[in-house]
Each structure stands twice: as C-alpha cells, then as structure tokens.
Amino acid sequence: MTAPLFEVRAARKSYGERVALDGASLRVERGEMLAVLGPSGAGKTTLFRCLAGLAPLDAGAALLHGHDVAAMRGRQRRKIAVVFQQFNLVNRLSALDNVLAGRLGHVPAWRGWLRRFSRDDIRLALECLERVGLLDHANQRADALSGGQQQRVAIARALAQQPDLIIADEPVASLDPHIGAGVMALLASICHEGEGGIAVICSLHQPELARRYADRIVGLRQGGIVLDVAASACDEAALHQLYGSAAIPAAA
Numbered sequence: 265m266t267a268p269l270f271e272v273r274a275a276r277k278s279y280g281e282r283v284a285l286d287g288a289s290l291r292v293e294r295g296e297m298l299a300v301l302g303p304s305g306a307g308k309t310t311l312f313r314c315l316a317g318l319a320p321l322d323a324g325a326a327l328l329h330g331h332d333v334a335a336m337r338g339r340q341r342r343k344i345a346v347v348f349q350q351f352n353l354v355n356r357l358s359a360l361d362n363v364l365a366g367r368l369g370h371v372p373a374w375r376g377w378l379r380r381f382s383r384d385d386i387r388l389a390l391e392c393l394e395r396v397g398l399l400d401h402a403n404q405r406a407d408a409l410s411g412g413q414q415q416r417v418a419i420a421r422a423l424a425q426q427p428d429l430i431i432a433d434e435p436v437a438s439l440d441p442h443i444g445a446g447v448m449a450l451l452a453s454i455c456h457e458g459e460g461g462i463a464v465i466c467s468l469h470q471p472e473l474a475r476r477y478a479d480r481i482v483g484l485r486q487g488g489i490v491l492d493v494a495a496s497a498c499d500e501a502a503l504h505q506l507y508g509s510a511a512i513p514a515a516a
C-alpha cells in the first residue's frame with residue numbers, strides 16, 4: 265500500500281498544562297482539498313503551526329510521502345508551502361519579487377541575497393502570477409494591492425515553491441465573503457486541475473465555504489478529530505456535533 269501524500273499521526277501538543285492537540289490524526293491524498301473546521305480554541309492554528317514546522321509536536325508525527333516532516337531539511341521541506349491569514353508579503357516589494365521569494369530555497373544563498381534569479385525562476389514566477397490572475401500586476405507594490413489580490417500573490421508565492429502540499433491557515437478570514445469565495449475557488453482549482461496533484465489543507469471558520477470547495481472536511485474539537493467526512497456528507501447534524509450549540513445553520 266502506498267503512503268498517502270500527507271498524514272498526521274496522533275499529534276499531541278500542550279502549552280504548559282493546556283492541551284491544544286490531543287492525539288489528532290488525519291490524511292490527505294494528491295489532488296485533494298481538505299478543510300479543517302472547529303470552534304475557537306479547538307487547536308487548528310496549533311495544528312497548522314506544527315505542520316508548517318513553525319513549532320514542534322510533543323508527540324506523534326507529520327509525514328509527507330511517508331517521511332517525517334520534522335526530519336526534513338532544504339528541498340524536501342519546501343515541498344510544503346504555507347499561506348497565512350495576513351498574507352505575509354513584503355509591502356515594499358513588487359508582486360513579482362514577492363513571488364520570487366518562493367524560489368529563495370531553490371537558488372544558492374548569494375543569488376537570493378542579491379535577488380539575482382535565473383530566467384527560469386522569473387518565468388516560473390510570472391507563470392504563477394498568471395495562474396492566480398495577476399500577471400498584469402507583476403510590477404505593482406504589494407501594499408498597493410487589495411487584500412484579495414495580496415492573498416492571490418501569497419498563493420502564487422506558494423506555487424513558486426513547487427510544493428506537493430499547501431497549508432492555508434484561515435486564508436479568507438481577512439477578506440470579504442465574495443473575495444474570500446474567489447480565493448477558495450482558486451485553491452480548489454489548484455488541487456483539482458493539472459497533473460501535479462497538489463493537496464491543500466485549509467482551516468476555515470465558514471462551514472459553507474468548506475462544503476462548497478473542499479473534498480473532505482475534518483472537524484477538530486478540544487484538540488481531537490471528531491469528524492472526518494466527504495464534504496457532501498457534512499450535514500447540519502455533523503456540524504452540530506462539531507460546534508455543539510454554537511452551530512450556525514449553513515447555507516445550502
């Protein structure tokens with residue numbers, strides 16, 4: 265049996281006495297978009313920080329193609345790209361230069377410091393900008409772009425890493441509903457189109473977006489997985505199980 269593209273096994277993480285992840289396990293396959301839902305404090309950000317290598321797990325493991333992410337360095341590690349709620353672009357740089365930052369791990373350090381990228385890197389970065397619909401904005405400063413455009417540049421930067429997995433922690437939380445839906449549609453199309461077979465794991469506070477754009481929905485509550493279903497099977501009862509009395513009826 266081949267290993268899934270990405271797997272989390274019995275992840276545990278505490279902050280002092282407070283248990284944030286209590287044995288959470290999940291898996292995602294090539295070309296699959298997985299949404300992680302859960303009430304505030306359920307452990308979503310902690311999970312994503314650990315998966316992105318920004319914090320270590322206390323126990324358990326995250327495996328990319330069966331290999332422990334914690335032991336990965338360099339090129340292997342860059343197979344996981346991260347998209348943040350607040351975009352994390354360099355404001356004074358152009359959209360193109362921000363996307364080229366996704367190539368930094370692929371070029372010798374001195375080239376990165378001098379920002380001397382090869383023609384191939386620049387061509388790839390432009391293709392990534394085209395993929396997110398912003399080729400016309402390549403030379404515009406990041407801080408002159410709208411929030412939705414900035415998140416698209418951040419997604420282009422992630423694509424420039426040529427990742428196998430994109431981890432997106434609340435990527436639409438800072439965007440209005442219409443723009444947010446567009447960003448979700450973009451992430452879904454990245455999963456579903458092309459032969460690359462990129463997977464996306466995305467945390468959300470909007471069950472209706474998860475049901476519309478994700479293939480599968482995982483529910484996190486008090487640090488544990490309490491729901492793992494196809495998006496089409498995520499009904500009101502499942503959401504009630506996840507959110508309890510705080511469940512909000514989701515649009516059809």
Ligand SMILES: Nc1ncnc2c1ncn2[C@@H]1O[C@H](COP(=O)(O)OP(=O)(O)OP(=O)(O)O)[C@@H](O)[C@H]1O
Binds near residue numbers: 307309311
């Ligand atoms: N740096 C920290 N120090 C101490 N406790 C923390 C820290 N970060 C998170 N926690 C606690 O860990 C638990 C999980 O928090 P986390 O931020 O991962 O949840 P979340 O599901 O992302 O919440 P939200 O949806 O509100 O962003 C919470 O009880 C939180 O108070």
